[in-house]
Amino acid sequence: MVLCLIGLFLLWRIDSPRVERFRAQVIDHVVPSFDWAMAPVTGTVNILRDFQSYQRIYRQNQELRRELQQMKAWKEAALQLEQENARLLDLNNVQLDPRLTYVTGVVLADSGSPFRQSVLLNVGARDGIMDGWAAMDGLGLVGRISGVGDNTARVILLTDTSSRIPVNIQPSGQQALVIGDNTAAPPIDFIEAPDKIRPGDRVMTSGDGGVFPAGLLIGQVAEDPGGRMRVRLSADYERLEFLRVLRDYGHERVTDPGKLIAPETSLTMPGPAPAAAATDPGEAADG
């Protein structure tokens, strides 16, 4: 029996996707059968927690009012920027990708262990979810689909130790990787020119390697006491309840350097220029 278990482990090490599919199927059968009990228990615990926070409600109210004042100012700025943005988009005749739609799922369960950071959604292959799609809450990126069952899908959070996301740090445009390390604010590594990055810069997905669509907000740069750059995540990890899974059927890739003489076949339009540039800046420079 020990040999069987070890054999399974080795099989997982050798042929991970197959065993992970098996795992997804097991979870797909077990978790929905827990679901009827999970929702009420979770709800009760959350109500108890909320009840604790009622004790601080007056102070919270004051804080919220103050924040609301600031937010009004920001809202004004945002409206003006939105109008300006719409005008500029119109002037440039930019086409946003029409296929970037999403499916919303409810968080069923978390990973259940302190070592893995993942959540389980109640949407799966039945809803057309595929491995590798991005999951966001209202504001920012939360994680990546990894493991799809018929009715469930697992989202590996950005904070998981196996999460590596290629990012683009604005406004300096530096490429880097956000590497999960089981803390609330994952560090940024492999920065080209670290001195060009300041705390407060925005971190977006770069779309390198086709991992995600480019330009999804992840968070802001923050510096930890050790001087290491980390991302303060925009998504509200305290309460992950509803997640949007972005449909992403991949983008066209520029594989070969352009030729001086156009080929005989009918001229096809190249893919969206910003996406292509983000995919492979090195090759674009070569070409």
Add this chain to the structure above:
Amino acid sequence: MGDNIALHKWAMRAIYLGLALLVIFFSLLPLQTLPRGWAGPEIIVAITFAWVLRRPEFVPPWLVAAVLLLADLMFHRPPGLWAALVLVGAETLRARHVGLRDLTFAVEWVSVVTTLVAITLGYRVVLAVLMVDQAPLGLSLMQMVMTLLIYPVVVLLSQTVLRVRKPTPGDIDALGGRT
């Protein structure tokens, strides 16, 4: 009489399975999606070890293997490895349970400590050798220590509430009659 004992045995096996499912259920509740700085104990392992030292017939190897494999799959751990190691640990303890029966709880606890330390180290070594992504060492150690600390509580509860006790001479006759 024999029927009664067999029924009791199967009932306790079912209770073991139920407890394990309950533990899995509560750890899966999506209450905490921020990474935690602490790790709770592995109650399933503590229950397994406590029962295997008291009434080994309640936790046969196939049941331990099935429960831990399910936990591996649900908790997104590398499937099989932790289950295999816990099974090895449980079988080691099972082989020693006759000798440990007459000794004090402290001796039993020490043997559980050594077993758990050995399988935790083995787990990390195997993962390191096969270059699998690992959890931080601190968290693993904390989980191990928490499991060791919760062990006496688990023993106490299973003795008082579920009446999983070491067999007394009177029981042995009945068991002997069964086998």
